[in-house]
Amino acid sequence: MKRVFVDELIEVEEQLVLLKGWIHKIKSFGKFTFVFLRDKTGVVQLVVDDEDMISNLKLEMSVEVEGMLVKNEKAPNSIEIHVRKMKMIGKTYYDLLPFSINQKKVNASLETELDYRYMSLRRPDRRAVFKVQEEIVESFRRYLKEKGFSEIHTPKIIASGTEGGSEMFTVNYFEKRAFLAQSPQFYKQMMVGAGFESVFEIGHAYRAELHNTWRHLNEYVSLDVELGFIEDENELMDLEEGFLKFLFDHLKETCQKELKGYDIELPKIEKIPRIPLSDAQKILLEDYNKKSPTGNIDAEGEVLFSKYIKEKYNSDFVFLTKYPVAKRPMYAMPDDENREMTKSFDLIYKGLEITTGGQRIHDYELLKENIIRFGLKPEDFGFYLDSFKYGMPPHGGFAIGLERLTMKIMNLENIRESTLLPRDMNRIMP
Amino acid sequence: MKRVFVDELIEVEEQLVLLKGWIHKIKSFGKFTFVFLRDKTGVVQLVVDDEDMISNLKLEMSVEVEGMLVKNEKAPNSIEIHVRKMKMIGKTYYDLLPFSINQKKVNASLETELDYRYMSLRRPDRRAVFKVQEEIVESFRRYLKEKGFSEIHTPKIIASGTEGGSEMFTVNYFEKRAFLAQSPQFYKQMMVGAGFESVFEIGHAYRAELHNTWRHLNEYVSLDVELGFIEDENELMDLEEGFLKFLFDHLKETCQKELKGYDIELPKIEKIPRIPLSDAQKILLEDYNKKSPTGNIDAEGEVLFSKYIKEKYNSDFVFLTKYPVAKRPMYAMPDDENREMTKSFDLIYKGLEITTGGQRIHDYELLKENIIRFGLKPEDFGFYLDSFKYGMPPHGGFAIGLERLTMKIMNLENIRESTLLPRDMNRIMP
Known part of the structure; x- marks a missing residue:
């Protein structure tokens, strides 16, 4: 049968x-x-x-x-x-289950749940989070494939860091020291220039940050996009906006039961406001008496500004644009009007940054100058810099943290709840 | 415009x-x-x-x-x-291109091509390999999703090795020593038991093997499957056979141009022969005067036996089954008739192993006994072993090396040709 x-x-x-x-x-x-x-x-x-x-x-x-x-x-x-x-x-070999699988309440801490991840996931409500996560990944892939993007897989063992090697895990690679990639940044740019033109990658990224908070992981899944032959960074924000529309339509279709279980109403995406960072800082100061650090807004500022945007534009999302050169990586493209600003953006979703993106420098000489301007050495960027010698087209991209996006969509309190098997400063098991 | x-x-x-x-x-x-x-x-x-x-x-x-x-x-x-x-x-900033992009011949060695990967991929013939690879991944995913499998992402930073920790890269993880996962083996089994029942993962796997050959990589993409509530290992071979049929139909549809460029005729999959290893060894000895190592056949044996299968069954593929306990990992399920044999298999494609798979032990006590029988310590398998205490169903799975499969389909000579940015003993750049 x-x-x-x-x-x-x-x-x-x-x-x-x-x-x-x-x-x-x-x-x-x-x-x-x-x-x-x-x-x-x-x-x-x-x-x-x-x-x-x-x-x-x-x-x-x-x-x-x-x-x-x-x-x-x-x-x-x-x-x-x-x-x-x-x-x-x-067969079973236990005296007592670590917590209840069939009751509404789990009667255990998040830490205990994570220690027994293989049991907590037997709860349909816990597995629901990962059904939604799977459909986020599916819609990201489907949206980009329909637009002709190629899916790539780039190495995670790398010889040097994207931003100089801080906050990276080291790997003992035969007789050499290597690193775990913080992001596929260099490689996705390189693959645009290598003729793929538009690429995406769904893969692990590693951050050796000494943070142990509700919103940080040391190993996470990054949804990465890079697109060549663009006009400017607005094309990238258009692309992400289009993805978010596609995503929420897709989730409505495929995750009804899971969303209902968590009492989630999905946001409607119309036009996501695009606000220069300096305007956001001004609004925060004037309307909320909230001071911001130079060239950025902090976590509290993100929450307050999201509130403002929700009230004024009825949007759960906001793009912050035109971050200053000093606060972005050396590959960020300077703005046409103000060379101290960059063609970059963050996307804030209900008070949490879920994306960083922007147009990149594509001219070899300009990139070299910028590396020097940042106090770095061009010779440390060997193959990356060299790959700009052969007609690299204008390009840019962005990356979305999968677990963060899942957490915000499902209205969870801790990013570990939207991570199958989280890695943080204290946890490498199970 | x-x-x-x-x-x-x-x-x-x-x-x-x-x-x-x-x-x-x-x-x-x-x-x-x-x-x-x-x-x-x-x-x-x-x-x-x-x-x-x-x-x-x-x-x-x-x-x-x-x-x-x-x-x-x-x-x-x-x-x-x-x-x-x-x-x-x-703009361009070169005097001489590293090799020709627009001629039929590349006039450079594979090593030079790999040094300038961002240039060699500008050749449409080189990019064709990765179009085929992308469609292999796509068909793997689509085939399994249609069968209700869940896509998972499991950690690559792990606390201990699947088979005891040899041949693994070590990572300096804050104050601890960690490893890069050789395979998602433990986690995919765990996720079957955690209620997903059937899962797949497309992710990196790391092998610190001291091999530097045409068919080895130290970082590769593994197509992993695990399926719960199975009857026996034949269900797994049926699943893989079904995938291969689906794959070749899919490639015929999506990669006509690329396959034509490489003069590839795709194999027709009917019933793939399933031959016990000991029978294969006997045939090799009697028909080819080829001796095999105990409990296995070597690379030359794989080539000869594939030839035999092609002549006798007109198949490019053959499953070798029932490997001895001593040659398989401690989690391999013993055979019902002969407890010295396992319910495991390899898949050989035109003389090269591209898959290892089998049914796993799902009973806690049996697994513990087997760990001891292998000279290992149950306490070293903490959470993995513990996860078998709670009604783990019968299950099994297999893994396919993506670059190997691509290499064989495209009839390439070196696995580095089907790897976007290969990692081997000498290469971690670009």
Whole structure:
């Protein structure tokens, strides 16, 4: 007999069916016992009247069940299975579960949940976060592929740092010292110039930052884009705006159940406001009496400014544009009107930065000058700098932190909740 | 004016068009100069009669061109562009190109090509390999998604090794020593048990092997699958067989031009023979007088046996099954009939192993016993072993090396040709 999944039962006639899954809940009522079976698609009620069968059951063991599908209005989803055979196929060896899988509340801290990630994910509500995350990735890929972008995979073991090597993990690579890439920045630019023209990568990025906060990870998934032959940075913001529209439409279609479970109403994307950083700083000072650091706004400023944007433009998103040269990497393209500013931007979503992007310098001489201006040595940027000698076209791009975006969409409090197996200063297990 | 790509010109009427790309070739015939413009989609002939314009041109600079599209039977693809304006948008700073981009032969070694990867990929024939690779990835994902598999991203920074820590790169992780994951093996199993049931991952894997051969990389992309609630390892081979059929159909549809350029005829997948390793060894000895090492066949044996399979079954692929316990990892499921054998397999494609897979042990006690039997310590497998205490279902999976598969499909001689930016014992740049 072919296995049927729980979410398929609704369309199956009354007949003998084969189910597989885990024992989710056991409830006894005298002669009958209701057992709830959970598979990856849902939970269904089993009616068991064989005492031997019942006495061997334990929560979370995995089983194969043969039974009659019966439509019963009193059962959840009006479906129950009258069990004929039940076979244990995955034994349990525990005295006590680390926390509850079948109750509404988890009765454990986030740390305990993460220690037992292989158990917390058995909770459908925890897995829902990763269904949404998977569809974010899917829509990112689909949106860009439809626009002719090529998907690339660039090395994570690299010889030197993008911004000089600070905040990078070192790797012992045979007899040499190497680093884990902070981002695919150099390589995605290089691949634009290498003839792919427009590329994206979905891959790990590593930051050896000494932060241990609700919004930092030391290993995360970066959604990276780079696009050649652009006019200016507005084309990049247009692209990201288009992606966000596509994303939320896609999530509405594919994640209804998951979004409902978290009581999420997705934002509507119209035109996302594009505000120069200096204007944002002025507004913060004048309207909120909030001072900002030179050439940036801090975490509190991001929250306040998002509030302002929501009230004034009814938008959950805002692009901050034209960051000063001194606050951006050496490859950021200077602005045409004011050479102390750059053609760069951040995207703030409900008070949290989820994207950094901008147009890059594509002229070899200008890039070399800028490297020197930043107090760095051109000879330290060997192949990267060399790749600009051969007709590099105007280009730019951006990157979105996958876990951050997931966290904000699902309204979670800690980025570890939207990370399958987080890595931070204290955690490299499981 | 909106940019038109070269491969769209064939469907455009005679009119003024805007093209962007690189100067591919320059050919002078007295008054006229033919300039060939290359973008990511192809090459088109430009007719230029302005001497100033011509005198400024250099191979590989990037330009914007406005011109009249004229249908002319004598031009390549019967299309030429009579240029009105040409603007340089990406300057060149070289005296000599490292090798030729526009000739049939590259006139450089593979090492030089790799040193200048950003230039060699400007050759359409080199980029073709990665178009095929991208479609391999796409079909892997699409095939599994259609079967309900979840895409996951698991950490590459890990606390201990899957098989005890040999051949792993070490990472300096804050004050601790960590490793780069050899494979997502433990995590993909864990995620099956965590309720996802069926998962796949497309991600980097790291091997600190002291090999520097045509078929080894130290960083590669692994196409990983793991499937729960299986009957036995045959279900896994069925799954891989199904994928290969899907893959070759997909490549036929999406990569016609690229395959033609490499003169590739794709294999037809019917039933892939499944031969126990010991039978293969016997055949090698009797038919080819080829001795094999205990419990395995070597590289020469793989080539000879593939030849045998091609002659006897007309198949480019063969599954070798039932490897002995001693030659497989401690998590390999023992065979029902012979406990010294495992429910595992390799897939050989035209003489090269491209997959290792098999059913895994899912019972906690059996796994613990096996760890001890292998001379390892259960306490070293902390969270991995613990995750088997909670009703782990029968499961198994396999992994395909992306670059190896690409290399074999495209009939390349060295795996570095199918790697965007290879990492080996001597190379971490570019």
